[in-house]
Amino acid sequence: MRLRDSLKISFTTLRTNKMRSALTMLGIIIGVGSVILMMSIGRSAQNLIIGQIQSLGSNSIYIEPGSFDPKGGFGMEMALEEMTIKTLKLKDMEAIEKDPLVDMAYPMVYGTARAVYQNNDEKITFIGTTPEAYVMDNWHAVAGRDINEEEVKSMARVATLGYKIAGDLFGEEDPIGKTIRIKKTSFKIIGVMEERGMEMFQNYDEYVYIPVTTAQKLLLGIDHLNAITVRAINEDVVDRLIENIRFILRDTHNIYNLEEDLSRDDFKVMSQVEASNMMAQVTGILTAFLSSIAAIALIVGGIGIMNIMLVSVTERTKEIGLRKAVGARNKDILNQFLLESITLTLIGGITGFVGGMSISFIIAIVLSSVLNISWGFAVPISAVVLAFGVAAIVGLVFGIYPAKKASKLNPIEALRHE
């Protein structure tokens, strides 16, 4: 039997049972749609995060407390380690800055607290750092000024406010020169930062920058750091500088590690390239996880297809008998029913694909225009191939049993069927 004839029969059957076909397809539509959506969102998120890391410059190096996990895990253990290891200090940064390959560096400690101005009370994240942070991030106060070196040395109680937190606390008022209270300590507002928006899942407009020394002594009562960011004098020396930093830190931390076994260090040094690879891996795992949950819908859809095809075979027993009587071979009947289920899944697949893309596109528009995040619409080719491949395979796998059943019907029994 020719493909054209089979296709014609398939479409005629699907058309005569419009409602049923549509409902059956719905499972596949939702399955394929959600897989496409998840993969598309995952890819967009990945692009965004990697783009942000890369925008910091490929000569950036990050230092964090904690040891390098050779298994490459990202579990609770690591997060806990980063919080409890207290060996990374300001003097480490000073030692690193002496290396001629270093252009600039800034430290970071952070914590959360409530900021109070008159009757307004807002939850904030405060970040203790140095003036270099403004320069290296290329992000400055648009009103007032950045924190300066003198204020860091003198442990001054000054702060620059993120754009959003300034609005939340002061409304229409001009915050410059006003005083807010953080953990019962008064801070003078010396600047309001340029609007920046969400980056790396963090809203920079909600941050309050204060001198690192003030944050350590007055707010947190600690003398260690959460991170150090270093900028090499150029891209080519990044790898050498990483080695130098490891050497310096082992020295200041008294770690005897001639074998360069990274798991024995109490710090991690990572280049911007490594950081973006790591984030790509994390988002990749997340995307795969979400997509596989979405794929369950596809399987359920496939069961729906099988169910309806079995009903169809029973309903059309007489037709099958007739077709066999006039010369259809078992193979012809098998192919016809298979083609019908594949047609169902493919139409469902295309609809789901368009639907998933549309939703992803709308999300991209909403995030980028309404929430001001530089979220680009992206659909990986692998998602397209996967969605259609899986839809066709689902049609084939779940269609084969009903089709086999149809092809094996005895023509006489089938003709007698009422």
Next chain:
Amino acid sequence: MIVAENLRKEYSDDEVKTVALEGVSFNIEKGEFLAIMGPSGSGKSTLMHIMGFLDRPSSGVYKFENQGIEDLDDDQLAFVRNNKLGFIFQFFNLLPRTTVFENVRLPLAYTKISEEEKRQRVMKAIEAVGLSHRMKHLSNQLSGGEQQRVAIARAIVNDPSVIFADEPTGNLDSKSGQQIMEILQDLNEVGHTIILVTHEQYTAEMAKRIIKLKDGQIVSDERVADRKIAKNGLLK
């Protein structure tokens, strides 16, 4: 053309054995018009199914154009049904919600001839049963008699050597039934071998030969002495 020797057919349903045919033998020559008669349960339908390559005998020899049924696999049987045999059923068995044209074209869907030739053959078959004006109608919009004529067109579209008709008038009023028999007699005149299964004596007498079955055995096999011609309006 058709040789049947000692055909037996047994069914076993839930270990209860039913014998439908108990050793049936006969020959049919090309161009014959044979009626198979018998009360229900006599095995006439089973015999027709075996002759029509829709079923296999339990034992015995059945040959169609010198091809034994035991030598052919299911696909080959399908090929013979498609190319050499035509079927007409009591309940027409047309595809519902499908045009007359598409219904008649059905057997050609399983052949490898050109689209144009398929179209020509379908038109010719529809014309032969006098339904050219109904070509685009859906099968369920037709009267019973017209539906059976569509079924005949479908049976002859492959220009078969044998046409099997299983109680073709059983579900029709006498006038429509007469038209159907007229067409069958005409088809026989132009060379098609016709095998008609019926339980009505007056329908059977329009054939040239009658085989009577009872309890799976042939009780008589004789020429029709006074053959009735449908054109003469005997059924009115």
